[in-house]
Amino acid sequence: MPDAAAPYFCVVCGEGVDAKMSAECNWCDGRFHLNQRNDVDAKDCGQVWIDEQYLALQFACDHCRASEDAPSPPTPITPPRKRSTMARPRQRKYKRRA
Ligand SMILES: [Zn+2]
Numbered sequence: 001m002p003d004a005a006a007p008y009f010c011v012v013c014g015e016g017v018d019a020k021m022s023a024e025c026n027w028c029d030g031r032f033h034l035n036q037r038n039d040v041d042a043k044d045c046g047q048v049w050i051d052e053q054y055l056a057l058q059f060a061c062d063h064c065r066a067s068e069d070a071p072s073p074p075t076p077i078t079p080p081r082k083r084s085t086m087a088r089p090r091q092r093k094y095k096r097r098a
């Protein structure tokens, strides 16, 4: 049953995911877990980086990153969604280590 709070399903892990905590892959158009916030701890099933040529954000799920069609991200970045986070070094403060 779809969770009301998780209207999408991640193409990588198959778990439900909220729109705010996910992104659409530029290669397969699939929805995948992407933590777009620095103040919460959430899973990432893909990556986002800036395309240096077009200066555009590129989203790729782990499936496509593992395939040869997608370029390997040169520098993984934290998406500049919030201006307040841009000046900070890119690190996840609350990253738990299993
Ligand atoms: Zn996932």
Ligand SMILES: [Zn+2]
Pocket: 025, 026, 027, 028, 029, 030, 060, 061, 062, 063, 064, 065
């Ligand atoms: Zn994909």
